[in-house]
Amino acid sequence: MINDKHYHPIVASHLRQIADGRQWSLLPAYLDSLSHAQFRTAGYMLGEQFMPRMEAEDFWQVLTL
Numbered sequence: 001m002i003n004d005k006h007y008h009p010i011v012a013s014h015l016r017q018i019a020d021g022r023q024w025s026l027l028p029a030y031l032d033s034l035s036h037a038q039f040r041t042a043g044y045m046l047g048e049q050f051m052p053r054m055e056a057e058d059f060w061q062v063l064t065l
Contacts, residue, residue: 006041012049014030
């Protein structure tokens, strides 16, 4: 059984640094460096916390990476 976590402080910190700096080109490499569980958590965090609050330009830039 999978124990999904929707928050991890270290993953949140890295995603926040990328988002605050609008350095979206760093996102794929960061996601590739995560374990499977951390990757799932990052996906939840992006979908639930980060992307809903993004400006439209940033939102579409992230989706086209």
